[in-house]
Amino acid sequence: CRFQNQQILSLRSIYSISQILFSDKTFCQESQRFYKKALHFDLKRAILDCNNDLKRSRTMDCLFCAIADGNIPSKKLYEDDKILAFYDIAPQAPIHILVIPKKHIASVQEITPQNSEIISYIFERIPAIAQKAGITNGYRVISNCGEDACQSVKHLHFHILGGGKLSDQMA
Numbered sequence: 815c816r817f818q819n820q821q822i823l824s825l826r827s828i829y830s831i832s833q834i835l836f837s838d839k840t841f842c843q844e845s846q847r848f849y850k851k852a853l854h855f856d857l858k859r860a861i862l863d864c865n866n867d868l869k870r871s872r873t874m875d876c877l878f879c880a881i882a883d884g885n886i887p888s889k890k891l892y893e894d895d896k897i898l899a900f901y902d903i904a905p906q907a908p909i910h911i912l913v914i915p916k917k918h919i920a921s922v923q924e925i926t927p928q929n930s931e932i933i934s935y936i937f938e939r940i941p942a943i944a945q946k947a948g949i950t951n952g953y954r955v956i957s958n959c960g961e962d963a964c965q966s967v968k969h970l971h972f973h974i975l976g977g978g979k980l981s982d983q984m985a
C-alpha cells in the first residue's frame with residue numbers, strides 16, 4: 815500500500831499534536847473538549863481531502879492499510895495476522911478503539927460471501943479486545959458506512975466505544 819509522503823507527514827503531525835494535547839494534564843477539561851472537537855473536524859477534513867486527492871491521482875491508497883502495514887504510527891492494542899485494534903486518534907468516548915481487518919475491504923457495503931469470514935473473526939475477538947482496553951461495564955460497536963453515515967476512512971472498521979456511560983440518543 816503506497817501513501818504519498820506529504821500525506822504521511824501531515825497525518826503524522828496531526829497524530830503527534832493530538833498525543834501532546836491529550837497527554838497534557840495542565841489542559842482543563844473544557845479546553846480539551848474544544849480542541850478534541852476542532853481536531854476531529856480537521857482530521858475528518860484532512861482525511862476527506864486525502865481521499866479526494868487520491869481519487870484524482872488514481873493511486874490505490876488507504877490510510878488504514880498504511881496503519882496496518884506500519885507505515886503510519888498508531889497506538890496498538892491488539893494485533894494478529896488478520897486484524898489490528900488501535901486507539902482512535904480523536905476519541906468520542908472515554909475509551910475509543912478501532913478494529914480493522916488487515917485486508918482491505920472498503921466498508922460494510924462490500925462484505926460478500928467471499929470475504930465475510932473476517933467479520934465473525936473480528937466479532938469473536940471484540941470481547942477480549944474490549945476487556946484488554948479496560949472496558950468493564952458495556953460498550954457500543956459501530957461501523958459507519960458511506961456518505962450519509964459520515965464514513966471518513968474507506969477501509970472497513972468497527973468503533974468500540976466504552977469506558978463510561980454513552981448517550982442513549984445514538985443507536
Ligand code: AMP
Pocket residue numbers: 825829857861877886887888901902903904905912957958964965966967968
Ligand atoms: P469513520 O468516520 O467512521 O470513518 O471513522 C474513522 C475514524 O478514524 C475516526 O474516528 C478518526 O478519528 C479515526 N482516525 C483517523 N485517522 C486516524 C489515525 N491516524 N489513527 C487513529 N485513528 C484515526
